[in-house]
Amino acid sequence: MSIDITGVTKRFGDFVALDDVNVSIPTGQLTALLGPSGGGKSTLLRIIAGLDKADAGTISIEGQDATKLPPQKRNVGFVFQHYAVFKHMSVAKNVAFGLEIRKRPKAEVKQRVEELLGLVHLSQFSARMPSQLSGGQRQRMALARALAVEPTVLLLDEPFGALDAKVRKELRDWLRRLHDEVHVTTVFVTHDQEEALEVADEIVVINEGRVEQIGSPEQLYDEPANDFVMRFLGEVTELDGKIVRPHDVDVALQPAAPGGTPATVTRVLRVGFEVKLTVTTDAGQDVVVTMTRSHMRSLGVEEGSKVSLTVAPGAVAVPATGGVPTTLDETPAAAAG
Amino acid sequence: MSTALSGATIDTARPASPQGRRPGRAKRSTPRNTLTPGAGLGLGIAMLWFSLLVLLPLSAIVATAAAGGWENYVQVLQNDQTWAALKLTVTQAVIVTLINIVMGTVIAWVLVRDKFPGKAILNVIIDVPFALPTIVAGLVLLALYGPNSPIGINWAFTPNAVLLAFAFVTLPFIVRTVQPVLEELEADVEEAAASLGANRFTIFRRIILPSLVPAIFAGAALSFARAISEFGSLVLLSGSRPFETEVVSVRVLSFIENGSYASAAALASVMLAVALFVIVVLDIVQRWVAHRG
Amino acid sequence: MVKVSAPAKWTLRLLAVGYVFFLVAWPTGLLAYRTFEDGLSSVLDTFQEPDVQAALKLTAEVAIIAVVINLVFGVTISILLVRYEFPGKRALSAMVDVPLSVSPVVVGLALVLVYNGRDGWFGPGLEENGVIVIFNTPGLVMATCFVALPLVIREVVPTLHEIGDDQEQAARSLGANAPQTFWRITLPSIKWAVVYGVVLSLARSVGEFGAVKVVSSNLRGKDLTATLMVENKYQNFAQEQAYAIAFLLVLISIACLVVVALLRPKTDD
Numbered sequence: 001m002s003i004d005i006t007g008v009t010k011r012f013g014d015f016v017a018l019d020d021v022n023v024s025i026p027t028g029q030l031t032a033l034l035g036p037s038g039g040g041k042s043t044l045l046r047i048i049a050g051l052d053k054a055d056a057g058t059i060s061i062e063g064q065d066a067t068k069l070p071p072q073k074r075n076v077g078f079v080f081q082h083y084a085v086f087k088h089m090s091v092a093k094n095v096a097f098g099l100e101i102r103k104r105p106k107a108e109v110k111q112r113v114e115e116l117l118g119l120v121h122l123s124q125f126s127a128r129m130p131s132q133l134s135g136g137q138r139q140r141m142a143l144a145r146a147l148a149v150e151p152t153v154l155l156l157d158e159p160f161g162a163l164d165a166k167v168r169k170e171l172r173d174w175l176r177r178l179h180d181e182v183h184v185t186t187v188f189v190t191h192d193q194e195e196a197l198e199v200a201d202e203i204v205v206i207n208e209g210r211v212e213q214i215g216s217p218e219q220l221y222d223e224p225a226n227d228f229v230m231r232f233l234g235e236v237t238e239l240d241g242k243i244v245r246p247h248d249v250d251v252a253l254q255p256a257a258p259g260g261t262p263a264t265v266t267r268v269l270r271v272g273f274e275v276k277l278t279v280t281t282d283a284g285q286d287v288v289v290t291m292t293r294s295h296m297r298s299l300g301v302e303e304g305s306k307v308s309l310t311v312a313p314g315a316v317a318v319p320a321t322g323g324v325p326t327t328l329d330e331t332p333a334a335a336a337g
Numbered sequence: 338m339s340t341a342l343s344g345a346t347i348d349t350a351r352p353a354s355p356q357g358r359r360p361g362r363a364k365r366s367t368p369r370n371t372l373t374p375g376a377g378l379g380l381g382i383a384m385l386w387f388s389l390l391v392l393l394p395l396s397a398i399v400a401t402a403a404a405g406g407w408e409n410y411v412q413v414l415q416n417d418q419t420w421a422a423l424k425l426t427v428t429q430a431v432i433v434t435l436i437n438i439v440m441g442t443v444i445a446w447v448l449v450r451d452k453f454p455g456k457a458i459l460n461v462i463i464d465v466p467f468a469l470p471t472i473v474a475g476l477v478l479l480a481l482y483g484p485n486s487p488i489g490i491n492w493a494f495t496p497n498a499v500l501l502a503f504a505f506v507t508l509p510f511i512v513r514t515v516q517p518v519l520e521e522l523e524a525d526v527e528e529a530a531a532s533l534g535a536n537r538f539t540i541f542r543r544i545i546l547p548s549l550v551p552a553i554f555a556g557a558a559l560s561f562a563r564a565i566s567e568f569g570s571l572v573l574l575s576g577s578r579p580f581e582t583e584v585v586s587v588r589v590l591s592f593i594e595n596g597s598y599a600s601a602a603a604l605a606s607v608m609l610a611v612a613l614f615v616i617v618v619l620d621i622v623q624r625w626v627a628h629r630g
Numbered sequence: 631m632v633k634v635s636a637p638a639k640w641t642l643r644l645l646a647v648g649y650v651f652f653l654v655a656w657p658t659g660l661l662a663y664r665t666f667e668d669g670l671s672s673v674l675d676t677f678q679e680p681d682v683q684a685a686l687k688l689t690a691e692v693a694i695i696a697v698v699i700n701l702v703f704g705v706t707i708s709i710l711l712v713r714y715e716f717p718g719k720r721a722l723s724a725m726v727d728v729p730l731s732v733s734p735v736v737v738g739l740a741l742v743l744v745y746n747g748r749d750g751w752f753g754p755g756l757e758e759n760g761v762i763v764i765f766n767t768p769g770l771v772m773a774t775c776f777v778a779l780p781l782v783i784r785e786v787v788p789t790l791h792e793i794g795d796d797q798e799q800a801a802r803s804l805g806a807n808a809p810q811t812f813w814r815i816t817l818p819s820i821k822w823a824v825v826y827g828v829v830l831s832l833a834r835s836v837g838e839f840g841a842v843k844v845v846s847s848n849l850r851g852k853d854l855t856a857t858l859m860v861e862n863k864y865q866n867f868a869q870e871q872a873y874a875i876a877f878l879l880v881l882i883s884i885a886c887l888v889v890v891a892l893l894r895p896k897t898d899d
Contacts, residue, residue: 369715369716370715370716370717371714371715371716372710372714372715372716373808375808375809376710376714376808379706379710380710380714380716382706383703383706383707383710384722386699386703387703387707387722387725390772390775390776390779391725391728391729391776391779392725393744393751394737394740394741394743394744394776395728395732395740397740397743397744397751398736398739398740398743401743440645440646440649443642443645443646443649444646444649444650446642446646447642447643447646447647448646450634451639451642451643453643457891459646459647459650460891461884461887461888461891462650462654462655463650463654464887464890465654465658465883465884465887466654468830468833468834468837468883468884468886468887469658469837469879469880469883470836470837470838470839470856470857470860470876470879470883471734471837471839471840471857472839472857472858472860472861472876473661473837473857473860473876473879473880473883476661476860476864476872476873476876477657477658477660477661477876477880478657480657480660480661480664481652481656481657481660482657485664487660501653504653505653505654508650508653508654537633537634537635559730559731562730562731563730563731565733566731566732566733566734566736567733568733568734568735568839568840569734569839569840569857572861573861573864585733586733586734586735586736586840587735589733589735589736589739590735590840590843590844593735593738593739593742593844598739598742598743601739602739602743605733605735605736605739605740608733608736609732609736612731612732613731616731
């Protein structure tokens with residue numbers, strides 16, 4: 001295990017940011033700390049880096065107790081949301097910084113800087129000042145700078161949060177590919193579940209200072225541990241007192257098999273090749289259903305249609321009042337009975 | 338007080354230019370004019386007042402000095418007493434500016450990064466030299482460093498009095514130019530350096546100090562100009578002894594009181610030139626340092 | 631943030647506090663002590679003297695007039711510099727700072743060269759029409775205006791930059807004309823910067839010495855300001871009286887500083 005976090009608690013005054021957190025981060029993997037803002041994930045990352053101190057608990061990096069070590073001694077690379085570039089140094093000097101203070105020979109520094117700038121595709125900017133770079137380029141430079149000293153662990157704190165949507169997507173893919181090339185243990189913090197699902201090998205979901213679930217993207221999506229994880233990782237809708245995914249709601253024109261919930265289609269929204277239907281049950285509840293356009297056409301459903309809703313067999317469902325999620329493998333009739 | 342003294346000439350970060358234009362290359366454009374008739378009238382009246390108050394009088398000094406020709410300057414500067422005053426004033430001002438560069442930065446650091454009871458009072462006391470009448474400053478310094486000093490230090494009528502008075506009146510300048518820059522420094526840049534292995538001293542030397550240098554230089558320029566201009570506090574404190582404790586402004590006053598306006602103007606224009614020179618040099622050095630990175 | 635080590639922290643603290651203490655705090659405190667060494671009554675006696683009262687009155691008059699002139703001029707120039715473009719703007723902006731770098735004696739000399747009644751550029755002409763500047767109150771006012779000129783401007787200009795002109799544009803889009811926009815929108819938005827600048831100007835105006843010494847006839851009862859009187863009393867061995875007046879001036883300066891310090895939080899919201 002690359003990083004072992006045991007029993008970490010952190011308070012800011014009365015506010016409990018982290019509550020007895022236990023996580024083990026595997027070596028060489030790309031792990032995401034995912035959760036809503038203020039949930040404690042950045043705090044945890046900073047504690048791993050040594051930029052903040054935990055009130056209780058220990059941090060081990062590659063088997064060595066790092067709890068009391070200052071950040072200088074932990075050999076962790078840290079990338080900040082707002083890049084933290086050294087404004088008065090050129091791009092090359094920024095990247096060279098960590099090597100220069102370790103007093104490496106000039107030739108070695110030069111070579112390594114060239115190597116890294118090539119890796120992040122910034123070679124032609126090496127003499128520029130950071131102020132001449134775009135946000136995305138600055139972040140790539142920050143990454144090169146952190147990687148220059150060959151850290152044991154690479155930590156990224158909402159690295160794409162300050163960038164616009166298109167650049168964010170590009171850098172997301174780029175980070176994944178970089179990791180595939182460089183293989184250093186990487187932990188990144190994000191509140192964007194799409195980002196975590198796309199990029200990470202493993203996701204740690206943190207909410208209100210506690211770990212909700214740890215698993216691969218598939219596990220988290222298909223087997224959510226509770227309703228928070230289910231809600232956070234994707235769209236949900238409520239039917240029959242259960243929370244399900246909108247694409248897991250079966251729609252049939254009335255009259256249908258018994259056990260279905262009668263409802264009326266009140267709104268049809270086309271989103272690309274999918275449609276998003278707002279269907280209001282006779283009891284007055286709004287249910288969101290997604291399906292492909294072709295499926296909707298084959299059903300013959302349109303705005304105003306009277307339909308019957310059932311939860312698809314095999315769908316992941318969490319009781320709406322909280323509690324343990326289930327996967328429904330019985331027919332609706334049998335479940336209701 | 339801080340904004341009153343922060344240099345309007347401090348260079349701020351240049352905007353990003355992804356096309357890769359070299360920094361400092363401003364687009365040449367003809368001066369625009371967006372004045373409305375009302376604003377134009379306001380500007381006209383304000384400029385009239387400004388000319389009557391500042392521009393004309395200052396040009397009168399230059400004109401009067403020039404009217405005497407080079408012989409006038411030579412005569413004034415060759416006068417031993419005047420030359421001694423110039424030397425004393427400039428050397429003491431340089432020494433005080435160097436002291437202020439160190440102490441000003443230290444004080445600004447303590448004000449921004451340290452916390453202790455009474456810090457707010459320290460913050461107010463620093464501005465006292467700026468708000469205090471200079472003649473009163475002389476009395477104040479005499480109280481502790483004059484004939485009746487409770488700690489036995491009597492610097493009245495000695496060259497040390499000049500240094501002391503200069504140090505007093507220039508205290509706030511570098512503190513107040515450095516303070517806002519220190520306050521604006523972002524924590525994550527220092528944390529980045531720490532995560533890369535830099536110890537505290539390296540972080541200060543390579544990350545913090547470079548950001549402060551422009552502000553320090555701007556404050557140093559103000560401090561120097563203020564010091565060589567000082568008059569009031571020295572009247573009572575230094576006794577204005579010729580060749581010993583007489584500063585340039587006192588010489589100018591002597592010339593005025595004797596009716597030698599041409600000599601006074603010559604010496605005054607030399608002072609203005611020295612101040613201007615130092616301000617320009619410091620500005621150039623500051624820009625060079627900021628660009629070099 | 632860099633965490634300074636404990637010994638370094640204490641060294642810096644001691645250096646900073648010590649330097650300010652020995653340079654400013656203790657000497658100023660000593661002055662206060664010396665002033666009241668002989669008791670309160672001798673201090674109050676000083677202020678009963680007609681000459682002293684005349685000096686205080688003159689200082690107040692001159693300072694207030696100078697502050698008002700600088701207020702109007704300062705706000706006008708600030709708005710022109712920030713909200714408008716015109717040829718020579720950058721030169722004007724640089725020139726506005728000049729009074730900060732000029733020796734007060736040189737200020738006095740400059741005014742004398744232009745306005746003195748004997749051979750000044752405008753002096754004789756003005757005096758023919760009954761306007762006496764040098765060795766008279768107008769000269770004192772001009773000298774005081776000169777030295778305090780930049781103070782309001784250096785407070786208001788950054789504030790105007792920070793606020794931006796969005797509000798003024800909104801007002802104009804709602805139909806307000808220029809004076810209405812100025813009085814209802816611009817002026818209230820720079821309210822605290824203006825107050826700040828006025829208080830600083832006041833302290834500076836009350837405290838001016840070198841420039842007024844040159845343009846004043848130095849005659850008691852006529853042209854002596856409070857600062858000139860301090861020098862006068864001290865040189866004439868009436869030291870306790872000099873201290874008394876000096877102490878009053880110290881009180882005024884510190885009052886200005888305290889007002890400004892208390893107002894600071896208001897400008898930061």
